[in-house]
Amino acid sequence: MALRFALVIEPAASDDPRPVFSDSFRVIDPSAPALSVGELSTQRGDGIFESIGVVDGHAQETEAHLERLAHSAQICDLPAPNLEQWRQAVAVAAQHSPSEGEGVIKLILSRGVEHGPAPTAWVTATAAADNSIAREKGIRVVTLDRGYGIDTPARAPWLLLGAKTLSYAVNMAAIREAKRRGADDAVFVTSDGFVLEAPTASLILRIGGRFVTPAPNGGILHGTTQLSLFAHLEAQGHETGYEVLPTSALGEADAAWLVSSVRLAAPITAIDDIEVPSDAELTASFNRYLLSPRD
Known part of the structure; x- marks a missing residue:
């Protein structure tokens, strides 16, 4: 899909106290070249x-x-973003x-830019793809080995696991491999047999009436949508947990x-x-909530 809007940002220091940063924004033609080859x-x-x-x-x-942007910047040793900017x-976007x-x-x-001014930053806006079929009909997934153990992120922080890079x-x-296997998406698992996340999504399971997600301590990106949905479920009296x-838990989910x-x-x-039961009414309620205005 074509971009509708692009805005280049001149990054400000995280402690810059200015109330307005509009003079640090530069609107550019979203269809025109914008990045340096370096x-x-x-x-x-x-x-x-x-x-x-x-x-x-x-x-x-x-x-x-x-x-989460600030958290990823910290993991990657990037300058802390000025969140107000x-x-x-x-x-604007x-x-x-x-x-x-x-x-x-x-x-x-x-x-x-290598050997040049750093960092660079930009924001884009576009229309979203139509995801109605996935929301209403569901998706088939396969499990794929992520290639590391559950303790790898703690032992090797330089792998930047847990940052959205x-x-x-x-x-x-991984998604292409899932499609080669006749599925729509994948769920990563560790080499020592624990569930992680999907390549571009968080996983939520309902087991015994509880809603659970893999604890974000194995290089899992803590999902903003999962956090919001858990808060919604808790407000309705449901039990949630990390x-x-x-991997055996995947077979226990209803x-x-x-x-x-x-x-x-x-x-x-x-x-x-292996077929997984689906709850069409509950899923529809999830998406009604997720399509409501959320700050």
């Missing part, structure tokens, strides 16, 4: 990003995304998102979902060709 985001994938869902012109869960950039229907705002912070080649390769889940900022809640109908 840009490390394209040469090495050396940067971080966030994708914010937009519903009827309203940017969803902006604060949670900004907090980024907040204002999101507001939202004005150029579809006023009706769904859209996506992307925030990108790169290490910059631009280096998404492995994530995209657990270190063995319902399962992949949730993300743009696709929202997609019920899982099969895992490794």
Whole structure:
């Protein structure tokens, strides 16, 4: 899909006290070349990003995304973003998102140009793809070995596990492999037999009436949509939890979902060709909530 809007940001220091940052924004033609050939985001994938869902012109869960952007910057040794500057950039991008229907705002912070000024940053806005079929009919997934153990992130923090980096080649390769196996998406598992997350989504299982998700201590990206949905479930009196889940837990679920900022809640109908019960009414209620304005 073609970009509707692009905004280049001149990053400000995190302690810059200015109340207005509009003079640090530069609107550019979204179809025109914009990055230097020395840009490390394209040469090495050396940067971080966030994708914010937009519903009827309203940017969803902006604060949670900004907090995660700052967390990723810290993990990757990038300069701490000035969150007020980024907040204002999101507001500008939202004005150029579809006023009706769904859209996506992307925030990108790169290490910059090699041997040059750093960092570089920009924001884009576009219409979202139609995810209605995945939400209503569900998706089939396969489990794929992520290639490390549950304790690897603690032993090897330089792998940047748990940061939302631009280096998404492995994530995209996993989705292609899932499709080669006749599925729609994948769920990563550790080499020592624990459940992680999907390449672009969080996993939620319903087991024995409880809603659980893998604990974010194994290199899992803490999902903004999962956090919001858990808060919604708790407000309705449901029990939620974070657990270190063995792969056997996948077979114990009486319902399962992949949730993300743009696709929202997609019920899982099969895992490794084993059918999973689905709850159409509950899924519809999830998506009604996720499509409501959320700050």
